[in-house]
Amino acid sequence: MTEARETVIEFRGVSYCVSNAQQLLSDLNLTVRCGETLMLLGRSGSGKTTTLKLINRMLEPSAGEVRVDGRSTLEWDAIRLRRGIGYVIQEAGLFPHFTVERNVGLVPHLEGWPPEKIRARVCEMLELVGLPPEQFLSRRPHQLSGGQRQRVGVARALAGDPPLLLMDEPFGALDPLTRAEIQGEFQALQGRLKKTVVMVTHDLREALLLGTRIALMESGKLTGVFAPREFEHATDPRVAAYVRVFRARDGQSNL
Amino acid sequence: METLNFFIKNQGQILQLTLEHLWLVGTSMLLAMAIGLPVGIFLTRRQAFRKPVIGGVNIVQTIPSLALFGFLLPVPWLGERADRLAIAALTLYALLPVVRNTFTGIVGVDPNVREAARGMGMTDRQVLFKVELPLAMGVILAGVRVATVISVGVATIAAAIGAGGLGEFIFRGVAMVDNRVILAGAIPAAALALLLDMLLGFLERKLTYVQ
Numbered sequence: 526m527t528e529a530r531e532t533v534i535e536f537r538g539v540s541y542c543v544s545n546a547q548q549l550l551s552d553l554n555l556t557v558r559c560g561e562t563l564m565l566l567g568r569s570g571s572g573k574t575t576t577l578k579l580i581n582r583m584l585e586p587s588a589g590e591v592r593v594d595g596r597s598t599l600e601w602d603a604i605r606l607r608r609g610i611g612y613v614i615q616e617a618g619l620f621p622h623f624t625v626e627r628n629v630g631l632v633p634h635l636e637g638w639p640p641e642k643i644r645a646r647v648c649e650m651l652e653l654v655g656l657p658p659e660q661f662l663s664r665r666p667h668q669l670s671g672g673q674r675q676r677v678g679v680a681r682a683l684a685g686d687p688p689l690l691l692m693d694e695p696f697g698a699l700d701p702l703t704r705a706e707i708q709g710e711f712q713a714l715q716g717r718l719k720k721t722v723v724m725v726t727h728d729l730r731e732a733l734l735l736g737t738r739i740a741l742m743e744s745g746k747l748t749g750v751f752a753p754r755e756f757e758h759a760t761d762p763r764v765a766a767y768v769r770v771f772r773a774r775d776g777q778s779n780l
Numbered sequence: 781m782e783t784l785n786f787f788i789k790n791q792g793q794i795l796q797l798t799l800e801h802l803w804l805v806g807t808s809m810l811l812a813m814a815i816g817l818p819v820g821i822f823l824t825r826r827q828a829f830r831k832p833v834i835g836g837v838n839i840v841q842t843i844p845s846l847a848l849f850g851f852l853l854p855v856p857w858l859g860e861r862a863d864r865l866a867i868a869a870l871t872l873y874a875l876l877p878v879v880r881n882t883f884t885g886i887v888g889v890d891p892n893v894r895e896a897a898r899g900m901g902m903t904d905r906q907v908l909f910k911v912e913l914p915l916a917m918g919v920i921l922a923g924v925r926v927a928t929v930i931s932v933g934v935a936t937i938a939a940a941i942g943a944g945g946l947g948e949f950i951f952r953g954v955a956m957v958d959n960r961v962i963l964a965g966a967i968p969a970a971a972l973a974l975l976l977d978m979l980l981g982f983l984e985r986k987l988t989y990v991q
Binding site: 581612614616617620632635 | 890892893895896897898899900901902903906911914915
């Protein structure tokens, strides 16, 4: 792997507040490089999801700017920006009234691809996430297991072939076994596709497993960005504290 | 038996008044949907208007129907023809269930799904027409169904202002103290309500995605 990577996303002094009273994010500076998997790690309410939503302009910064491909998100047409970014959320957010085929083919459809090309792409994506198309094309989300739904969610996010993927606790709602399985598949997939991924998680193990870098957040501030190995043996007291708390909680499961 | 004979003897008029009744209910329901759906959708986009608007249609609902017919009588163009007036009043009555259910139906769509739709780059229009409305369809149609059934009942009162419909028989029967005449209006009206209810229930099941 080459180390020379260009910056894809850049946060410059970004703050976000709902009202004057509630600041969800303060003075965030962070860069995401091409091809890396950056994990946003932190407890609930630390501002991880807010950070993620600022990237595809689901939210707009109150101060500072978020640059994607060198342009501020406010200069981007929000629709164009979002169609170029894959988005996976918890519980997948699949459209319950659409079949798997229409769910996965959504972005190509919105982009006006010809139907046969959409279908081919949908089949390709389903193969990619390990769901045989002939079995799954015509199913509806409620006929899928949690793991299958999440796979469809990933296939849908990848269908438009976006270079960038945002994932908000994509595997959070799965049982431990299925989660481990899908994390493994995701790792293999990412090894092949080399997308730039920003993933929100509160699971330290997931962050260590999947991340090339880990950004630790606490109450709306970035504590620091670390390589997984640095993180595990961190000298920074705040990181060490997070690792310790997590280990203590997880101690009895012996993982 | 006697009632049945009366029905058979007057079947022509029963049919005609039933059709008049259907015309009053059908037209007012179409109008209520044409107004209520956009208003309900608008309220989901500008929630500040929700209280005054829902409150407003709520108040209309509380006005006794006979009084509402009376209130509308002096309104220039409306008051000229009785059926016009009746349709206007019935439309106002049907507005509440249509507006409210459109609003609650759309607001009740899983926020995860809406978020995914926006996050994948759907425009506001696409989110509305491809995601929110199809998913809210069951609730919206339930509102239309309730409004229709209520309308069939309220429309009988329209006869009091000379707008026709099955109420003619009912008012005549009350005046004549003749149950057969009352029933000639009441039974077809009840049947009409049941029939429309079944029809719309069928539509509701057809158009609602299976869970």
